[in-house]
Amino acid sequence: MPNKTSMPSRALLAGALATLSVGATAEAQSPADTVLRDGSLYTVDAEHPSAEALAVRDGEIVYVGDEAGVDAYVGPDTRVIDLDGRMVMPGLQDAHIHGITAGRAQCDLDYRPLSVDEFTAHFEGCLADPDFGTQRDDWLTVEHWYVQFLKPRGTEVDKAVLDAIDTERPIIVYDVWGHAALANSRALELAGIDADTPDPQGGVIKHDDRGRPNGWLYDDAQFLVDEAMPERPPLDPVDAARRGLAVLAEEGITSFQAQSESRDTVETFAELREAHGLTARAHFLIDSGAKTGDELAAFIDELDAIREAVENPERLPLQVRAWRPGEQEGPRLVAEPGVSVAGVGEVMADGILQAPTQTAALLEPYRVNAGSEDAPDWRPGDNRGEAYIDAETLGEMATRFAERGYQTQIHAIGDRAVRNTLDAFAMLREADATAPQASGYDRVGDSRPLMSHAELVDAADHERFAGLGVVPVMSYQWAKPAPDSTDAVKPYLGAERWAGYEPEGELAAAGAKIAYGSDYPVDPLDHWFALEAAVLREADWGPEFPAYAGDLNAEQQALSLDAAIRGITLNAAYAMHQDEVTGSLEVGKLADLLVLDRNLFEVPAEDISETQVLMTMVGGDVVHRAEDFQP
Structure with missing residues (x-):
C-alpha cells in the first residue's frame, strides 16, 4: 500500500x-x-x-x-x-470536464449496478412519466448506464432487451463513458440505420451474426441517432450555466477546462461573466474532428473569431495569454473569474478499452477466450481497436493550433493511440525547433500539449511525456477494481499489460507532470473519491461484490497524497496556463x-x-x- x-x-x-x-x-x-x-x-x-x-x-x-x-x-x-x-x-482545478451546465431532467440510471430485470423495470417508471413524453414518436433518452455493472457478472445485452419493453417509442440508452449507446429497433429505424449503413468516421455500428445492427453504437455512431431526434424546447442557457456552476462550487472546483464545447456554450458563459455571475475560472476547448489543409485553416480562423467575440484580455490573468503569438499585455492578476478560449479538445485518437466496445487502439491485439467460462483459454485475437486519426494528421493539427496560440488536448487510451499522440506532439516540438524567427512566432514550446486518459502506456513511452512536455490528464477514480476494469479490461489484456493499467505511478516516476481531469458526467462529480482512489487504488464495494476487493496495482501505480493533490491543483493549473497565479497558496x-x-x-x-x-x-x-x- x-x-x-x-x-x-x-x-x-x-x-x-x-x-x-x-x-x-x-x-x-x-x-x-x-x-x-x-x-x-x-x-x-x-x-x-x-x-x-x-x-x-x-x-x-x-x-x-x-x-x-x-x-x-x-x-x-x-x-x-x-x-x-x-x-x-x-481550490480544485479540473483539467478535463464536460458537465458544466445543469440540463433538463432525463431518465437516469444513476450509475447503479443492475440486473436485466432491474434495468428494464426502470424504464416502466420513465415511460409513465409525462416529463419524458407520452406520444408514440417521443424519444426516451436514458443516461448514466453502468453497462459493465450488469448483474450477474458477464451479462451481455443487445437491442432485444429494449425491444421487449412494452412500448412503441424510440429508446436510446447512453453508457456512463459516453462512448457507447444501445438503441431499440424503433430508434434505429428512425435514424435510418440498417445492415447497409456504413460506419461513420470515428464510430462503429455493431452487427449481429446475420449482419443486422444489434443496437450498439460506439463513439461517433451515436450521432446518427442523435441527429434523428426532434429538437426539444430550448432551456435558458444562462440559467443552466448558473446552476451548473453552483454544483461545481459546492464540490470545491475553482477552475475548469471544459472539453468538446460549442461556440454557443462559450458565449453563454461570457454572458454570465458580463453579469458578474461566474464562480469558477472558465477555460474552453472547442470541439474538433480530424482536419487538415484548407479545412484546418478555416477552423482555426473560426477559433480566432470565437476568441475575439468572447474573450476580454482585461478579464484574464496575463499568464493565460502570455504564450500566444504577438505582444500580449494586461493585468498580471484578475480576481474575478473570466472566460478563456484555450484551444481544441478533446480530439479523439481512439475509443475505450472496455469490452464489449474495445475501440481503444492497441499495439498488440485484445485477447479472446478460446475456451469456456469454466475453462478459459485466453489467446491473442484479431482486434487491435480503432485508431481514429493517424499521427501525421494529429501532428499537423497540434502544430497549426499551437502556432496560433491554441492548446490541443487529445483523447488517447490504448498504447497505440498513446504512441501516435506522442509522435504527433513530437512533430509539434520539431516544428518549434526548426521554425524560422521570421515567422513571427517562437512560443510553440510553451503550448503544453495535453493527453487525456492515457490508460495504457507502453513502457518505452513513459519517459516521452516529460521529454516532450506532454501533460497526461488522468482520471484518478478509474484506478480501482470494478466491473469496468476487473471484468471488462483485465482478462483482455493479460497480466503484463494489466500491470501497467492506469499508470499514474509509473508516469510520475518517469517525470511526467500529471494533472487531474474528472471526465464528469461520465463519472459522478466526486473529486474527493478520486483523491482517495489515487492513493489507495481501491473502492469499498461491500460484501456483495467480493470480486472487486483489494487494490489495483497499488504497489506500482499509487500516488502519494501530496502528488495526488498537486495533480488536482497546481499541475491542473499548469495545464490551463495559470500555475503562476493559481494552484497553490502563495503570496x-x-x-x-x-x-x-x-x-x-x-x-x-x-x-x-x-x-x-x-x-x-x-x-x-x-x-x-x-x-x-x-x-
Whole structure:
C-alpha cells in the first residue's frame, strides 16, 4: 500500500513559518480584506507546504504564515475567519470536464449496478412519466448506464432487451463513458440505420451474426441517432450555466477546462461573466474532428473569431495569454473569474478499452477466450481497436493550433493511440525547433500539449511525456477494481499489460507532470473519491461484490497524497496556463481556496472520499458556504 503522508505538527512548523512571515511589515500597512487564521493550511508550495494563517487583499494572497504574523493584517473592516484548526487547501482545478451546465431532467440510471430485470423495470417508471413524453414518436433518452455493472457478472445485452419493453417509442440508452449507446429497433429505424449503413468516421455500428445492427453504437455512431431526434424546447442557457456552476462550487472546483464545447456554450458563459455571475475560472476547448489543409485553416480562423467575440484580455490573468503569438499585455492578476478560449479538445485518437466496445487502439491485439467460462483459454485475437486519426494528421493539427496560440488536448487510451499522440506532439516540438524567427512566432514550446486518459502506456513511452512536455490528464477514480476494469479490461489484456493499467505511478516516476481531469458526467462529480482512489487504488464495494476487493496495482501505480493533490491543483493549473497565479497558496497568487471539514493528512485514507467542502473562495469572494459552517 502507498505510504501515508502526514503534515508537520504545529510544534515543528516554526522554522518554515518564520521564513514565510518575512516582509510582512511592508505589506501590512494596508489591512487585508479577509484573514483566515488558526487553521491547518496545506499550500502545495514545495518550499513552505504548511502554514497557520493567510491574508487576502483585492483577491490576492498577501500573507501566508504563522498566527503571530497575520495580526498585522487585521484592520477594523477586515473579515476574520477563525478556522478552529480546520484544513485549508488550494481550490480544485479540473483539467478535463464536460458537465458544466445543469440540463433538463432525463431518465437516469444513476450509475447503479443492475440486473436485466432491474434495468428494464426502470424504464416502466420513465415511460409513465409525462416529463419524458407520452406520444408514440417521443424519444426516451436514458443516461448514466453502468453497462459493465450488469448483474450477474458477464451479462451481455443487445437491442432485444429494449425491444421487449412494452412500448412503441424510440429508446436510446447512453453508457456512463459516453462512448457507447444501445438503441431499440424503433430508434434505429428512425435514424435510418440498417445492415447497409456504413460506419461513420470515428464510430462503429455493431452487427449481429446475420449482419443486422444489434443496437450498439460506439463513439461517433451515436450521432446518427442523435441527429434523428426532434429538437426539444430550448432551456435558458444562462440559467443552466448558473446552476451548473453552483454544483461545481459546492464540490470545491475553482477552475475548469471544459472539453468538446460549442461556440454557443462559450458565449453563454461570457454572458454570465458580463453579469458578474461566474464562480469558477472558465477555460474552453472547442470541439474538433480530424482536419487538415484548407479545412484546418478555416477552423482555426473560426477559433480566432470565437476568441475575439468572447474573450476580454482585461478579464484574464496575463499568464493565460502570455504564450500566444504577438505582444500580449494586461493585468498580471484578475480576481474575478473570466472566460478563456484555450484551444481544441478533446480530439479523439481512439475509443475505450472496455469490452464489449474495445475501440481503444492497441499495439498488440485484445485477447479472446478460446475456451469456456469454466475453462478459459485466453489467446491473442484479431482486434487491435480503432485508431481514429493517424499521427501525421494529429501532428499537423497540434502544430497549426499551437502556432496560433491554441492548446490541443487529445483523447488517447490504448498504447497505440498513446504512441501516435506522442509522435504527433513530437512533430509539434520539431516544428518549434526548426521554425524560422521570421515567422513571427517562437512560443510553440510553451503550448503544453495535453493527453487525456492515457490508460495504457507502453513502457518505452513513459519517459516521452516529460521529454516532450506532454501533460497526461488522468482520471484518478478509474484506478480501482470494478466491473469496468476487473471484468471488462483485465482478462483482455493479460497480466503484463494489466500491470501497467492506469499508470499514474509509473508516469510520475518517469517525470511526467500529471494533472487531474474528472471526465464528469461520465463519472459522478466526486473529486474527493478520486483523491482517495489515487492513493489507495481501491473502492469499498461491500460484501456483495467480493470480486472487486483489494487494490489495483497499488504497489506500482499509487500516488502519494501530496502528488495526488498537486495533480488536482497546481499541475491542473499548469495545464490551463495559470500555475503562476493559481494552484497553490502563495503570496502574490489569487485567493482561490477551500476550507474542509477534515484534515486529509490526518484521517485514514479510506475516509478522504467523505470530505465535505465547508467554504469555497474564488478571487477572495466566497462562492459557496455550507449551511453548518458559521466561522
